[in-house]
Amino acid sequence: MKIREVRTHVLRHELPEAEVFGSSKGWHAARQALLVEIVTDDGLSGFGEAYGPPAVNRTLVDELYTPRLIGRDAFEHAVIWEDLFGTFRDYGRKGWAVAAISAIDIALWDLKGQALRQPVWKLLGGAFRREVQAYATGLYRHRVADNARALAREAEGYAAEGFRAMKMKVGFGLDEDVRNVRAVREAIGPDRLLAMDANHAYDAGQAIRLGRKVEAYDLAWFEEPVVPEDVDGYCQVRAALRIPIAGGETEYARWGFRELCARRAVDIVQPDICGCGGFTEAWRIAALASASGVTVYPHVWATAVGFFASLHLTAALPPNPPAMLPSEPLFELDRTPNPLREQLAQNPPKRAGDVLEVPAGPGLGLEIDRRVLARYRA
Ligand code: CA
Numbered sequence: 001m002k003i004r005e006v007r008t009h010v011l012r013h014e015l016p017e018a019e020v021f022g023s024s025k026g027w028h029a030a031r032q033a034l035l036v037e038i039v040t041d042d043g044l045s046g047f048g049e050a051y052g053p054p055a056v057n058r059t060l061v062d063e064l065y066t067p068r069l070i071g072r073d074a075f076e077h078a079v080i081w082e083d084l085f086g087t088f089r090d091y092g093r094k095g096w097a098v099a100a101i102s103a104i105d106i107a108l109w110d111l112k113g114q115a116l117r118q119p120v121w122k123l124l125g126g127a128f129r130r131e132v133q134a135y136a137t138g139l140y141r142h143r144v145a146d147n148a149r150a151l152a153r154e155a156e157g158y159a160a161e162g163f164r165a166m167k168m169k170v171g172f173g174l175d176e177d178v179r180n181v182r183a184v185r186e187a188i189g190p191d192r193l194l195a196m197d198a199n200h201a202y203d204a205g206q207a208i209r210l211g212r213k214v215e216a217y218d219l220a221w222f223e224e225p226v227v228p229e230d231v232d233g234y235c236q237v238r239a240a241l242r243i244p245i246a247g248g249e250t251e252y253a254r255w256g257f258r259e260l261c262a263r264r265a266v267d268i269v270q271p272d273i274c275g276c277g278g279f280t281e282a283w284r285i286a287a288l289a290s291a292s293g294v295t296v297y298p299h300v301w302a303t304a305v306g307f308f309a310s311l312h313l314t315a316a317l318p319p320n321p322p323a324m325l326p327s328e329p330l331f332e333l334d335r336t337p338n339p340l341r342e343q344l345a346q347n348p349p350k351r352a353g354d355v356l357e358v359p360a361g362p363g364l365g366l367e368i369d370r371r372v373l374a375r376y377r378a
Contacts (some may be wrong), residue, residue: 001044001075001115005103006066007037010054011303011340014376019337022141023296024171025202031338032378033303034058036103040074044114047167048366049305050099051275054378060100064088069104075115077108082279085253094252096341098277105278106309106364113363120309120364124283124316127358132314134333134354135193136161137300138320139168139184148179152187158335162353163219164331165193169372170210178213185217195246211241221268223297234265249299253277257285261292270332272299273313274306282313300332304344308364311349315358319320330354343372 015021020029050057051298065084072080084101091097113120121127137159144150151168158166166182170177177196180193185194185290195221207225214277226233236319238245244267249259252275260266265282271285282298287295294316300310311331319326331354334341346367350357359365 001112002041002087003038003072003074004041006061006069006190007039008058008061009035009037009368009373010058010378011035011373011376012054013301013339013376014074015337019141021336022143023169023197024199026209026232028140030335031340032104033340034061034100034304036061036107038069038074038104038107038111040111042115044111046107046110046114046363047305048103048108048110048278049274049302049309050103050303051272052071052096052099055249056096057100057103060096061103065104067101074108074111077105077112077280079279081105081110081277085277086321094256098252098281099275102274102276102278102281104155105280106273106305109309110363110366111280117362119360119362120279120312121315121358122226124279124312127315128318129315129328130358131355132311132331132358133164133328134331134351134356135165135167135195136163136335136354137167138335139166140336141169147176147185151180152183155184157340159192161187163192164354165195167195167197167223167332169199170196171198174206174210174213177210181214181217181219190218193220194218194225195220198225200224200227202226204230204236207233207237208240211237211243215242217231219243223247223270224249228319229266231259231263234260235263238265238267244361245269246297249275249301251276253281254284254288261288263294264294266294268295270297272301272306273309274302279309279313286317289355290318290320293320294327295327297330298332301334303338303340304342304348304366304368305364307341308345308349308359308366311356311358312364339372340376344369
């Protein structure tokens with residue numbers, strides 16, 4: 001199975017004004033992605049996705065990676081991974097360089113599964129679960145006078161949909177954060193799981209102050225309290241609070257996750273399969289986490305391609321720790337409007353309440369709707 005062609009698709013969707021949403025990093029007015037399609041000499045076509053601004057990722061794939069891929073055996077994902085990373089490591093050990101490799105690696109696993117007529121989760125060693133419990137990612141900042149009230153209504157909507165867990169944004173100043181967390185917790189009651197995500201808006205001191213002010217609201221985790229480079233800050237926050245700490249969505253490759261895991265900077269590590277290096281590297285990161293007693297909840301902020309890939313990965317992650325009634329990985333289900341997630345698959349995964357079915361078709365099990373691909377091409 002030789003690689004014949006590598007196609008790059010930049011997709012973009014401008015959000016209508018009413019759907020623009022905010023995090024501590026700013027307002028989000030568009031959804032965009034790079035998809036990589038690898039075509040083999042026997043006519044198979046595999047898809048992958050790269051996390052982050054797509055124009056740069058596309059240039060990396062087209063200019064640097066594709067010339068090294070043509071004619072290679074598509075089964076040799078690990079050899080290809082080392083070749084791409086090793087050839088360019090002097091210039092890019094994190095960020096785009098690894099995100100672009102991720103897209104290629106996911107496409108290679110999709111191809112391998114199609115060729116062997118097996119889903120990727122089976123190639124990874126089998127599924128510990130064929131259904132995953134999702135948590136709703138939403139509760140962003142809105143352009144309204146009273147965000148606390150708007151968040152409470154939104155949270156009630158997720159609860160009514162059947163979500164037992166949800167995650168809200170903080171990072172807008174301690175007073176507003178506390179007001180918002182209180183409003184959401186009061187809206188959903190004591191039994192549902194609530195997490196908060198600062199998108200690294202604070203330094204360690206501020207994060208600790210916020211954490212202490214909201215400890216009474218029983219948070220399941222505090223995500224990205226400080227900037228990803230500040231591993232000492234993560235350790236300081238984690239030691240000071242009774243809330244589990246999560247992070248890792250902006251970390252890359254096994255070397256990036258080594259310190260987070262070995263120093264127990266986080267309780268929950270969140271590799272994004274479209275950023276951290278694809279299936280090949282996510283699997284190594286999961287092994288690092290397992291060896292360090294750290295739980296893995298994949299970060300998912302993707303089109304249907306990354307969404308499907310993340311479902312396969314989540315199905316194959318061993319429970320941490322194993323038990324008769326083990327604590328299972330929670331799947332991040334982005335509830336913000338995004339047609340690239342909702343429309344690109346002709347066969348979206350079935351969802352009942354907050355339970356998602358893991359795709360069973362060969363490879364990613366994803367049937368791309370080429371008309372949708374064309375509609376959102378930038
Ligand atoms: Ca996050």
